[in-house]
Amino acid sequence: MIVEGAGHLVELEQPEIIDDALVVFEREEDEFYIALVAGGVGGNGLMERDVARAVQYGLRSLQAHQAMGDVASITLMLRAAAATWVLGGQPEAAAT
16 A cells, blocks of 8 residues: 655555454454455555455455445445446446
8 A cells, every 4th residue: 555654655565464354353254344354455455456456355345244234334335346447447337
């Protein structure tokens, strides 16, 4: 992830702790935290223009929200989904 710090851009690696946390939450079948972490990682992928990562983790977050019956949060992901389609070179799909 690239962030601005002290007037210049700094590239940060995604901490391994996030990936490790997702493994623990998957093992515990904790859908709330799976949705939270996967959504964050997918969002980071989107900010980094890593479409594959954004889709992979975005879909995992979507599955976790669905497993909990959380329809409202699913609708909040539509903007990110549209942005992912645009980054993937398919603006027509983003518009539908």
